Amino acid sequence: MRLLKFLCIVIALSLPIVTVPYFFASAVRLKGGVDENTVISVYDVSLSQRTEMRLFDYLCGVVAAEMPALYNVEALKAQAVAAFTYFAKRAESGEESEAHAGCAVCTSSSHCSAFINEERQKERWGENYGVYRTKIEEAVRAVYGKVITYGGKAIDALYFARSSGKTESAADVWGNHYGYLTAVNSEVDESGSGFVSEVVMSLSEFEEKFKEKYPNASESGIFTEVARSGSGGVLSAKVLGVTVTGRELRSMYSLNSTNFTVSEQDGKITFTVKGKGHGVGMSQYGANAMAKLGYGWEEIIKHYYTGVEISNYR
Numbered sequence: 336m337r338l339l340k341f342l343c344i345v346i347a348l349s350l351p352i353v354t355v356p357y358f359f360a361s362a363v364r365l366k367g368g369v370d371e372n373t374v375i376s377v378y379d380v381s382l383s384q385r386t387e388m389r390l391f392d393y394l395c396g397v398v399a400a401e402m403p404a405l406y407n408v409e410a411l412k413a414q415a416v417a418a419f420t421y422f423a424k425r426a427e428s429g430e431e432s433e434a435h436a437g438c439a440v441c442t443s444s445s446h447c448s449a450f451i452n453e454e455r456q457k458e459r460w461g462e463n464y465g466v467y468r469t470k471i472e473e474a475v476r477a478v479y480g481k482v483i484t485y486g487g488k489a490i491d492a493l494y495f496a497r498s499s500g501k502t503e504s505a506a507d508v509w510g511n512h513y514g515y516l517t518a519v520n521s522e523v524d525e526s527g528s529g530f531v532s533e534v535v536m537s538l539s540e541f542e543e544k545f546k547e548k549y550p551n552a553s554e555s556g557i558f559t560e561v562a563r564s565g566s567g568g569v570l571s572a573k574v575l576g577v578t579v580t581g582r583e584l585r586s587m588y589s590l591n592s593t594n595f596t597v598s599e600q601d602g603k604i605t606f607t608v609k610g611k612g613h614g615v616g617m618s619q620y621g622a623n624a625m626a627k628l629g630y631g632w633e634e635i636i637k638h639y640y641t642g643v644e645i646s647n648y649r
């Protein structure tokens with residue numbers, strides 16, 4: 336009995352010693368640099384559990400999930416560096432590890448970076464799997480261990496699908512100033528199909544949706560007192576007597592971005608929207624367009640992230 340009690344105490348005391356280094360394994364290993372054998376812990380949100388994988392496979396899975404594999408290889412490389420930088424920042428700071436059962440990142444696109452494993456890559460690409468997987472592996476291998484830094488620290492490497500012709504600054508969108516997340520020109524986003532999208536609904540549908548959230552809204556003035564960022568994104572507007580943010584309107588009416596205009600005709604409301612995504616950081620479509628014009632991944636990164644350096648993590 337006494338021995339059992341003693342054993343229990345020994346086990347209880349040794350638990351934190353065993354589990355703590357295990358929990359923070361990804362951060363500890365990363366500080367010593369990365370090589371092709373580096374294994375990291377990722378929190379798989381679909382299985383609600385930690386999973387161990389090679390950093391290389393994690394980066395391939397993020398690039399596969401976050402960018403069309405059809406894109407130019409230089410754009411895929413820029414995406415791979417952004418993905419690693421995002422991971423490195425989380426792993427170093429440990430700031431999200433509690434939300435992820437001790438892992439630096441999870442597989443949720445709304446929380447960290449989207450990720451698909453090889454099985455889902457096969458499902459997504461079908462007969463093109465071999466070609467696309469090889470292309471992504473080549474891109475990840477070419478820039479493996481490269482990290483984007485600002486003031487000597489890994490940056491928040493944000494990206495989004497396509498700009499309105501100019502990216503947005505983080506200060507305008509979220510109110511937090513980051514020296515490297517400023518508004519830059521991205522006119523290349525304006526060429527090609529899909530730049531402008533429309534959302535059309537009846538005036539009553541429009542009002543109904545708005546009043547779900549603001550029941551006391553009035554009946555008039557559908558879109559007035561519009562404040563825009565220098566890049567054209569709606570910062571705020573008065574809708575039915577209530578001042579709301581452009582981000583709120585974007586989510587309420589499922590708009591591709593906050594860069595939109597509103598018109599009313601014959602009892603119908605039409606949102607005309609430019610670009611896709613929050614607009615801060617690297618435009619993925621723009622990265623591909625720049626790559627097709629002959630720019631390399633470093634030039635793409637330095638264009639979209641102001642004043643950054645690219646360093647070697649190894």
Ligand SMILES: [Zn+2]
Binds near residue numbers: 442
């Ligand atoms: Zn996460």
